[in-house]
Amino acid sequence: MTRSTAAPGRAVALNHERTVTALGQCPLLTGLAREEIEGILARSTVQHFPAQRRVFEEGGRSRGAWVVTAGRVRLHHLMADGRQHVGGFRSPGSVLELTSALDGRPYMSTATALESSEMVLVPRALVSELARNYPITVRNAIEQLCLEVRQRDITTAIASLKDARGRIGCTLLWLATQFGVDDGKTTRIDYRLTRQDIADRSGVTIETAIRVMSDLQRRGIIRTHSQIIEILDIEKMRDPARCEECQFDCSVFASGTPQLIR
DNA sequence: TCATTAACCGTCG
DNA sequence: CGACGGTTAATGA
Numbered sequence: 232m233t234r235s236t237a238a239p240g241r242a243v244a245l246n247h248e249r250t251v252t253a254l255g256q257c258p259l260l261t262g263l264a265r266e267e268i269e270g271i272l273a274r275s276t277v278q279h280f281p282a283q284r285r286v287f288e289e290g291g292r293s294r295g296a297w298v299v300t301a302g303r304v305r306l307h308h309l310m311a312d313g314r315q316h317v318g319g320f321r322s323p324g325s326v327l328e329l330t331s332a333l334d335g336r337p338y339m340s341t342a343t344a345l346e347s348s349e350m351v352l353v354p355r356a357l358v359s360e361l362a363r364n365y366p367i368t369v370r371n372a373i374e375q376l377c378l379e380v381r382q383r384d385i386t387t388a389i390a391s392l393k394d395a396r397g398r399i400g401c402t403l404l405w406l407a408t409q410f411g412v413d414d415g416k417t418t419r420i421d422y423r424l425t426r427q428d429i430a431d432r433s434g435v436t437i438e439t440a441i442r443v444m445s446d447l448q449r450r451g452i453i454r455t456h457s458q459i460i461e462i463l464d465i466e467k468m469r470d471p472a473r474c475e476e477c478q479f480d481c482s483v484f485a486s487g488t489p490q491l492i493r
Numbered sequence: 494t495c496a497t498t499a500a501c502c503g504t505c506g
Numbered sequence: 507c508g509a510c511g512g513t514t515a516a517t518g519a
Contacts, residue, residue: 394511436511436513438511439512442511
């Protein structure tokens, strides 16, 4: 066999390895052995999506739970005026639409690939079967659904904040809990986001998002570089977001943070 | 395509 | 009235 055929074969094997690893990192499957993950993958379908392609749509019949195994995904609702309300962003290891997979009702939001992404669709039947065969997955599912409920509270908090400063501040702080990487003094949101993404997550126009973020940069509270946002002063960020009077569990400072939704 | 700025305008406290 | 934020347009990277 020539080198030209052997090399792609090895690439496929490596790719499979990465898919298995990412699938194993899915919170639903925590505690399962490698062979069990392999078995689940064997009975699931792997699909690839180019940037901007829809993975599934709100209202569509649930075929199962989706697990992000590569790339990045945006969850959102399409609104009548053409704007999007973004519910959240996901990265490898995330499970999407577990609720729909469990109750068989339609998908609750639309998912769009932000970049070339790989998704594993775990069929509904298999999700039920997992619950029967591996009690740990029931615990995992409960844990995951609790996290999703809590995140929904954050979304509510963002929407209920009165002004744009507060909404964008709350959005950035939440993103910091989800994707934040502590660089000693500052926190970097390790997830590329356009101004439009921030605006859609905050419920404001892109111009307003820019207006507010430019001001935050002038005041030395944040710094941005090629779609990566760094929070330089979390205290001052909490101020416009009015974190003190917020009843939701965003907990930017929480040490021993529970597993977050990736 | 993404980011930024500015002028303008309606809403609301 | 004046702050705020959406709309529109122009421009730069």
